[in-house]
Amino acid sequence: QVQLVESGGGMVQAGGSLQLSCLFSGNTFDIQAAAWFRQAPGKEREFVAAMLWKFRTTHYADFVKGRFTISRNNAKNTVSLQMTRLTPEDTAVYFCAASRGVGLPSSPTTYHYWGQGTQVTVSS
Numbered sequence: 308q309v310q311l312v313e314s315g316g317g318m319v320q321a322g323g324s325l326q327l328s329c330l331f332s333g334n335t336f337d338i339q340a341a342a343w344f345r346q347a348p349g350k351e352r353e354f355v356a357a358m359l360w361k362f363r364t365t366h367y368a369d370f371v372k373g374r375f376t377i378s379r380n381n382a383k384n385t386v387s388l389q390m391t392r393l394t395p396e397d398t399a400v401y402f403c404a405a406s407r408g409v410g411l412p413s414s415p416t417t418y419h420y421w422g423q424g425t426q427v428t429v430s431s
Contacts, residue, residue: 309333309420311403316425319393323429327388329403329422340406341386342418343377345399345427352402356388357412366412370396393429400424 315327331338342357356377357366365377376389386403403422410417 311420311422313403313422313425316427318428321394321431323393324391329386331384337407338405339409342404343388344402347399354413395429395431398429400426
């Protein structure tokens with residue numbers, strides 16, 4: 308089993324930045340990919356960014372390209388999401404996810420493990 312714990316959420320003004328972190332623990336040896344999703348009130352969960360270990364590739368939703376960066380720190384067993392130029396539309400609960408295999412990076416069904424989420428609120 309793998310446990311994921313997100314941190315780093317909070318409140319920020321429009322135009323500001325936040326860095327989210329996802330700490331991996333447990334049987335992480337077979338994890339092949341990690342991603343961030345978000346869910347705003349009244350909306351479905353949507354893909355934000357993903358990283359595939361095997362291919363060393365990153366993938367981003369169109370609405371975050373150039374603003375968000377996903378990265379991995381092997382030594383700390385973390386995956387981070389650096390978010391810049393935030394807008395009120397980025398307000399949501401952000402979830403970290405991890406996959407034992409390699410599937411469609413943007414699909415929630417690719418991922419086997421999920422964190423509890425961290426709230427990001429961007430004020431105008």
